[in-house]
Structures are given as structure tokens and as C-alpha cells.
Amino acid sequence: MSTTAIIGFGVSCQTAYQIRRHTRNEQAFFFDWLITENIDAIDLIVNGFDANLFLPETCRVVDKGLRVLDPWSGLKFQHDFPTAEGSIASDFISARQSVKDKYLFLRDRTLKAMNSEFPVFIRYEWPSSAHNTDPISACARFRAAISRNSDQRALYVLASESIPESRACENMLVCKLRPFQGPESNRWKGDDASWDDLFSFVRHQIPLELSSTSALLSEDR
Incomplete structure (x- = not known):
């Protein structure tokens, strides 16, 4: 039975933390706990x-x-x-x-998961990394870096506080995150409510035939 793999690609630990919070899957991938400022490191x-x-x-x-x-x-x-x-x-x-x-x-x-059926690739960008290009273009660069190493139909998600608004284009999502409000020691985790919205958005993009075996949990998580 197919399972949708949810794989984080940095830029920091925030992505891995939020994926685990939503999937309850503790399995680690290559970029989970690294600082990955260079997206071409995927190659x-x-x-x-x-x-x-x-x-x-x-x-x-x-x-x-x-x-x-x-x-x-x-x-x-x-x-x-x-x-x-x-x-x-x-x-x-x-x-x-x-x-x-x-x-x-x-x-x-990670390479095995990247080539599973309909993987979901998620990357968070620092809020200080204001995009000089349209966020969809930035997500397309993220998609290009991965697709050189995976030929699977997939969903690509780019999230940041610097994105003006959430929107979708083809197999890409760009998601606006709200600034974290809380103790400084927890800032690295990001804004839970924003990530809840992101995963709700992602959940509805997963093909129907895979939705029952997705690593994402149901809405009553």
C-alpha cells in the first residue's frame, strides 16, 4: 500500500519539527536537523x-x-x-x-523516500531571506533542485514569513507563515497555527487514491 512521504529540506530544524508534530512520524531524513541555506546542497x-x-x-x-x-x-x-x-x-x-x-x-x-509515490517536499525560508523574485519562482527553483534527483510526481511547498500571501500553482504551494509569538527559546519551532493551515492546505492537494495512506493525519489530529 502506498504512503505519501513528507520530507523536509531546511532551511532549519523548524521544518522537521512541524512535520513530526503533524505526522507523529519520528523517522529522520538527511536535512531534518541541519542548517541548509544552499538549496543546491540537494544535488x-x-x-x-x-x-x-x-x-x-x-x-x-x-x-x-x-x-x-x-x-x-x-x-x-x-x-x-x-x-x-x-x-x-x-x-x-x-x-x-x-x-x-x-x-x-x-x-x-532520503533518496528512497524522494522516489516514493507522490512525495511532499517542504522547505522553510528564514523571514530575513526576502525573496528577490516572485515566491512561485523561488518555489520553482526548489522544485528544480529536487527534480534533478527524483522523477516522481510530487508536491513542492515553500513556507516563510516573508511570503506576502499563500497561493498554489500547478504542483507548487507557497505558504505565508505568521511571526512567532512566545518565549524566545521556542522561536525555532515557528508558529503552530500557521503550520496547521499549511498542512491543511497540503492535505487537500494529495491525490485521492493516496489520501487514506498519507503520512498526514486527519483533521481531528
Whole structure:
């Protein structure tokens, strides 16, 4: 029986958190807990990943000690390397191979899900990343980055506080999120009500023949 895979593609952990809140599926994919500012990193997990990720001579700690930047991919890793007193440990590179093995596994799982029947791909953009182009054009770029590595009929969703209004075009949705209101420590999670609206919108775009096996839950979640 087919199941619609819901896969997050950054830019931050907010996407993965909200997908899990709605699907209750704890299975991790490659980009769930990374900072993925470069959408073209999707190509990199297919091409050259084994040889080029986490080169010891190039990886460095950034963002006031919170993350490890891999310059080859542009990805930032916050939750995988050892820490000391709240910051990435100075000998973080010693964990290179175990972290790399983890992401090799997540890569294979993600590529398999990307090629399942009618996957849903969701990307959140920082509110400060004001789109210089129409949001539909920005979503089309997101779609292009994925479709180079998946030939499945799919739904592409781009969400941000900087999007003027939610709308649909072909197999793309752009969704406006409202600014988060609450404790600063929870800001990374985003505005739950906005994401509720987004998933309601997505739910109605899933083909009827797949709706009963979608990873999305019913309205009475």
C-alpha cells in the first residue's frame, strides 16, 4: 500500500519539527536537523558526498561555537558533533567518521523516500531571506533542485514569513507563515497555527487514491 512521504529540506530544524508534530512520524531524513541555506546542497548528497564531506582541513566551527560548517556542501551541523560547555568541542573533527556514516545512512533513506509515490517536499525560508523574485519562482527553483534527483510526481511547498500571501500553482504551494509569538527559546519551532493551515492546505492537494495512506493525519489530529 502506498504512503505519501513528507520530507523536509531546511532551511532549519523548524521544518522537521512541524512535520513530526503533524505526522507523529519520528523517522529522520538527511536535512531534518541541519542548517541548509544552499538549496543546491540537494544535488551534493547525490554527487561527491562520500569523498568530500567533512574534509578535516576545511571544516570549522561557526556561529559563536554553535555549529560546524562543512564548506564543500555549505551545510551547518549543530546536533552531531561533541560539545564542551555549550560549544562545539575543539577536537570535534575526531567524530568525523561516525557523523559521516550517520549521514550516509540518512542520504540513502532520503533518496528512497524522494522516489516514493507522490512525495511532499517542504522547505522553510528564514523571514530575513526576502525573496528577490516572485515566491512561485523561488518555489520553482526548489522544485528544480529536487527534480534533478527524483522523477516522481510530487508536491513542492515553500513556507516563510516573508511570503506576502499563500497561493498554489500547478504542483507548487507557497505558504505565508505568521511571526512567532512566545518565549524566545521556542522561536525555532515557528508558529503552530500557521503550520496547521499549511498542512491543511497540503492535505487537500494529495491525490485521492493516496489520501487514506498519507503520512498526514486527519483533521481531528
